Amino acid sequence: MGASNLTIHSQEQIDVAAIAKVLAHPARVAILEYISQQDSCICNDIVDKIGLSQPTISQHLQIIRQAGLIKGSFEGKSICYCLDVKRFKEFQDLFNIYFNTTTANCC
Amino acid sequence: MGASNLTIHSQEQIDVAAIAKVLAHPARVAILEYISQQDSCICNDIVDKIGLSQPTISQHLQIIRQAGLIKGSFEGKSICYCLDVKRFKEFQDLFNIYFNTTTANCC
DNA sequence: AATTAATATTGCAATATTACGATTATACCT
DNA sequence: AGGTATAATCGTAATATTGCAATATTAATT
Known part of the structure; x- marks a missing residue:
């Protein structure tokens, strides 16, 4: 990449972009969907379901985890x-605030 | 990247990810915000406002345009x-549908 | 037609992302 | 302790993204 310009984006813009980045891959969208549908979920299940390797899923899970969207707790041998x-919901709110304040039209 | 696995994601998952990708960069978030605030907007204005070079802004504009989020029409020498x-609004709806159907909790 | 202003495109460098095999850690079970 | 199942981490390759300088294109104006 070119020299990282010290472009000043507002914190809100940075936040919205960061959230969008988490959802910017079909696998992560799918993982979140899947997790929300389960009573109890385990990485290996996801591997079978999504069709990516265990390390790859684990990597995606880490990105989702770092964004604070999921919490993991040990349950027997699995997590x-x-x-x-x-x-x-915070994510959704931030998005909607952005969407709702960005709808004026010039033409 | 590794071999692109023929992982089957649903069309909805692919769509959500594609939308998120457009918004996954602060510059594009900022550009959209700025455009919506203007009566009439011109690329060069954006360049001054965002603080990135003209080619870079043009590139971001193309990504936003390809997603169908903005329309450009010539107005004198400018666009x-x-x-x-x-x-x-379609973007927002798709996101909200996703957010609203993905909120169950197992713990 | 030449000039000028505004935007797009090209080419390329730096960095980030995605993916997976191999390995390592973790925790249960015998 | 040794064995087994599950998930994380490491190393590395392939590809995508971001950014800008240089150049080309486009359209109004002289």
């Missing part, structure tokens, strides 16, 4: 990954 | 880029 519904 | 509000 139960659960949606952080509160955080998920 | 007037306008938000496609209808398309923008």
